[in-house]
Amino acid sequence: MAITGAARLAGIMGWPIAHSRSPALHGFWLHEHGIDGAYVPLAVAPDRLEQALRALPALGFRGCNITIPHKRAALRIMDRVDPFAQRIGAMNTVIVAPDGGLEGSNTDVFGFRENLREQAPGWRASCGPAVVLGAGGAARSVVAALSTAGVAEIRLVNRTRDRAEALARDLAAPETRITVHPWEQRNEVLAAAGLLANTTSLGMENEPPLEINLAPLPETAVVVDIVYVPLETGLLAAARRRGNPVVDGLGMLLHQGRPGFAAWFGAEPQVTPALRRAMLATFAGAH
Template structure:
């Protein structure tokens, strides 16, 4: 029987998920499909009913629905509850919908694959931004046992609210605090939209970081953001955001189709070819 999965968003044409999952379906010879659906916020409950009837094995969720589906799921992974959003849905045999958030797994998988040993001996990390994406990263760093994570944001109050919302070793502050703390940081993570459309941080001095530090950016269009380019010029190890997109797709595919897929160089190149440079 053909197993069907989906990605929903509004809009959805930009999503690379159909390319990723479609490649795996072909590679592993699976009798299945993965389709994008543009679902407006008003139509989201109706689409959930289609999922519950068994039309789909499950699917992915992207902007702007990650928080909305959280309330529609019948059960939730504890980490998804902490993050406050779900990006992966799995229909259970009894028709109930289970929601998970695989962004933190994608983040960790990307660093583990492309910056091996990054967390060994890592005591201090800096997370730039305090929006929805930052929540998943904080959960990931806490799970990996990082003992001190600075959450820096243009608006200090927003960083403070995020740090208070998630129990952990999180220390909020403004972006201007970067220079003071960067000397002890082994990891810098950009979770903001800075880097898109040629934008760049104008207050970060990456030269203060230890030469052993790793800098990673969740932005993957362009793949080499101004932050990563500057980090490379400083001789720092860098990891782009595309790998997170690829690795976060693995758990969902495994749940829907029963095969754990590989994030290969071939798949990465296929997706890279579709990105704007």
């Protein structure tokens, strides 16, 4: 759709940024809603992040998404940060307030939760302990999402123990017990679990496979992989074969974009089969 001189502006800041699927995602919604607006890639080097963020109000931008490597650094540049993003230690959405102030929040938590709700509607926090593989940036959002959903026990398994312990410390909450387990115990900790989430990069295209034996996992447990290239990872295929309900990672990516789009462009976007198809086509085109 052609834009006019009055177009609303938003974008995504990262370094590099050429690989980002967010312009395609927001572009789909802008077209679908017939909005006079543009969502553009903003390649911003780490040493110019503050300058670039501070320029948003001056340029008339309504805000932007923040991606690798700026998700942590952007926090201290904001005028106001959602307490939740502060606790997670990472943000991905900036909204320029009417007074020109920069407001930071984290919508990956929302994205994970909405995707789980949509693809595994039968899952409840009371289904049992959750096992989370990985303790990187994405794991923080996943643990926060499970904790706020009311999961009483989260078993955190990571190759680097210190990283898992720091995560467990930062996200400690009275309602959730987070226990840390060595990577070598990733099979045993599956016993009696109600959910398994892979947040490592294992299983992603051009990365090593995730080696795990699902035998101890109850067949009713929901298996989530937040890796979305390929869409059907080895983990999801193995889980599907033994009858576990599975949740792929594409929905998390799509749902995390909704709150920002609504704030910048004034319409409530939906995650539909047509959107999923359009996004999958962008992956196919990239290879």
